[in-house]
Amino acid sequence: xxxxxxxxxxxxxxxxxxxxxxxxxxxxxxxxxxxxxxxxxxxxxxxxxxxxxxxxxxxxxxxxxxxxxxxxxxxxxxxxxxxxxxxxxxxxxxxxxxxxxxxxxxxxxxxxxxxxxxxxxxxxxxxxxxxxxxxxxxxxxxxxxxxxxxxxxxxxxxxxxxxxxxxxxxxxxxxxxxxxxxxxxxxxxxxxxxxxxxxxxxxxxxxxxxxxxxxxxxxxxxxxxxxxxxxxxxxxxxxxxxxx
Amino acid sequence: xxxxxxxxxxxxxxxxxxxxxxxxxxxxxxxxxxxxxxxxxxxxxxxxxxxxxxxxxxxxxxxxxxxxxxxxxxxxxxxxxxxxxxxxxxxxxxxxxxxxxxxxxxxxxxxxxxxxxxxxxxxxxxxxxxxxxxxxxxxxxxxxxxxxxxxxxxxxxxxxxxxxxxxxxxxxxxxxxxxxxxxxxxxxxxxxxxxxxxxxxxxxxxxxxxxxxxxxxxxxxxxxxxxxxxxxxxxxxxxxxxxxxxxxxxxxxxxxxxxxxxxxxxxxxxxxxxxxxxxxxxxxxxxxxxx
Numbered sequence: 001x002x003x004x005x006x007x008x009x010x011x012x013x014x015x016x017x018x019x020x021x022x023x024x025x026x027x028x029x030x031x032x033x034x035x036x037x038x039x040x041x042x043x044x045x046x047x048x049x050x051x052x053x054x055x056x057x058x059x060x061x062x063x064x065x066x067x068x069x070x071x072x073x074x075x076x077x078x079x080x081x082x083x084x085x086x087x088x089x090x091x092x093x094x095x096x097x098x099x100x101x102x103x104x105x106x107x108x109x110x111x112x113x114x115x116x117x118x119x120x121x122x123x124x125x126x127x128x129x130x131x132x133x134x135x136x137x138x139x140x141x142x143x144x145x146x147x148x149x150x151x152x153x154x155x156x157x158x159x160x161x162x163x164x165x166x167x168x169x170x171x172x173x174x175x176x177x178x179x180x181x182x183x184x185x186x187x188x189x190x191x192x193x194x195x196x197x198x199x200x201x202x203x204x205x206x207x208x209x210x211x212x213x214x215x216x217x218x219x220x221x222x223x224x225x226x227x228x229x230x231x232x233x234x235x236x237x238x239x240x241x242x243x244x
Numbered sequence: 245x246x247x248x249x250x251x252x253x254x255x256x257x258x259x260x261x262x263x264x265x266x267x268x269x270x271x272x273x274x275x276x277x278x279x280x281x282x283x284x285x286x287x288x289x290x291x292x293x294x295x296x297x298x299x300x301x302x303x304x305x306x307x308x309x310x311x312x313x314x315x316x317x318x319x320x321x322x323x324x325x326x327x328x329x330x331x332x333x334x335x336x337x338x339x340x341x342x343x344x345x346x347x348x349x350x351x352x353x354x355x356x357x358x359x360x361x362x363x364x365x366x367x368x369x370x371x372x373x374x375x376x377x378x379x380x381x382x383x384x385x386x387x388x389x390x391x392x393x394x395x396x397x398x399x400x401x402x403x404x405x406x407x408x409x410x411x412x413x414x415x416x417x418x419x420x421x422x423x424x425x426x427x428x429x430x431x432x433x434x435x436x437x438x439x440x441x442x443x444x445x446x447x448x449x450x451x452x453x454x455x456x457x458x459x460x461x462x463x464x465x466x467x468x469x470x471x472x473x474x475x476x477x478x479x480x481x482x483x484x485x486x487x488x489x490x491x492x493x494x495x496x497x498x499x500x501x502x503x504x505x506x507x508x509x510x511x512x513x514x515x516x517x518x519x520x521x522x523x524x525x526x527x528x529x530x531x532x533x534x535x
Contacts, residue, residue: 057424058423059420059423059424078423079423079424079426080423080426080427080428080429083424083425083426084426088424088425089424091420091421091424095418095421095424096421097414097417097418097421097422098417099413099417100410100413100414100417104410104413104414107407107410108410108411108414108422108425108427109425111407111410111411111425111426111427112425112426112427156425157425160425160426
């Protein structure tokens with residue numbers, strides 16, 4: 001594993017505005033994620049969590065604002081270019097490519113990189129991180145369980161050796177035990193490799209349990225930004241937006 | 245019995261041509277969810293280009309790769325320049341564009357090369373070898389089977405065993421996820437169309453000796469190729485080959501034992517039957533994807 005200084009990059013989102021036609025999905029969102037830390041983005045359905053991720057990764061072109069990865073602006077770039085600037089999105093569990101094998105999915109994550117030897121090494125590291133995948137290398141991804149798919153999506157993003165990871169609802173459809181496992185692993189990656197994580201979750205409780213910082217979105221606006229313990233202790237916030 | 249053998253064999257070689265057309269349709273369908281109705285016309289056009297080379301004294305072995313290469317370029321051009329701008333619109337838009345290309349190419353071919361039927365040479369003899377008294381297979385039929393098999397095998401290897409093939413499959417199966425992983429999906433789709441058009445052009449130049457060269461000469465072949473592709477499931481390359489061969493053999497039986505004018509009707513009957521029994525075709529994976 002690499003040292004923190006090599007891996008980590010800060011993510012700075014400044015006044016991001018995204019619109020779909022006349023509908024304003026993000027209304028000037030600013031979030032700052034220090035290198036090597038986890039920030040959880042919480043909120044109900046329709047709060048703008050998905051719009052935020054899609055705007056950061058380039059799947060949706062934001063209207064205005066800044067997206068700085070280690071100070072470098074990736075605002076408005078195509079997703080394939082954002083990946084090459086060191087920021088990878090992990091789509092929610094179903095985002096594995098079902099018709100490809102586990103091994104093909106993993107290899108795909110690193111194909112854009114020119115260093116072939118390191119690509120192969122990164123795939124093996126992903127197998128070491130997720131032993132269930134190691135036993136199913138030649139299986140089609142469609143045969144995997146929900147938890148295994150989530151591991152595959154995560155492992156595949158790591159093969160790109162990202163410095164910033166955007167995680168989309170990793171707990172979606174998973175049993176609590178598996179969710180806890182995945183969250184624990186993300187925490188470990190941060191601590192050991194200095195990976196920076198923006199964790200978008202509807203499952204506020206489990207996200208706050210691993211995050212260093214929490215942000216609550218509502219109707220495309222940041223309504224709270226604080227440390228996890230404070231957010232979890234705020235009854236009004238919990239009832240209004242977090243649902244626990 | 246002797247006749248049965250030679251009818252079966254000629255059905256297989258004809259089926260290989262339908263398989264090539266079907267393969268080109270399947271590759272494009274998989275990548276962009278568009279049925280390329282211009283595929284037959286594109287193949288007709290590249291065969292005319294090969295014919296022009298022959299007319300100017302070029303050898304068949306120069307004309308043959310020229311047909312395939314111009315197919316490659318034409319396929320890339322049609323995707324990048326004509327289909328790309330409408331790719332994100334309603335699916336019907338792209339279909340209308342391919343129909344436009346179909347009409348345009350037929351008109352252009354008529355303009356450039358005239359509307360006469362031209363005979364197109366075969367590189368090998370069309371006379372069947374005899375095994376004792378049994379007429380079996382002609383050298384040209386062997387060439388048809390081998391060349392389509394070779395192109396199909398090369399395409400399969402490219403898709404299955406190379407990095408660019410993996411990118412192309414990822415782009416075809418899930419464009420958005422592929423982009424997130426750094427795949428330049430647009431480029432892969434252009435390449436997919438280009439390779440598909442090579443298979444189409446191969447069918448065009450192989451079928452020309454038997455159907456003659458004419459701006460409409462691929463229309464019937466296209467219909468059979470399309471039928472073969474649908475039988476196979478429209479998104480399965482293996483299905484395209486199996487569908488093409490099955491249809492070729494069936495049509496050959498119909499033509500020899502029941503009469504040539506029943507061919508098109510029997511292809512339609514098979515199509516309707518398969519769609520009733522297995523609406524997704526014989527080899528489609530679509531059903532499992534939608535679960």
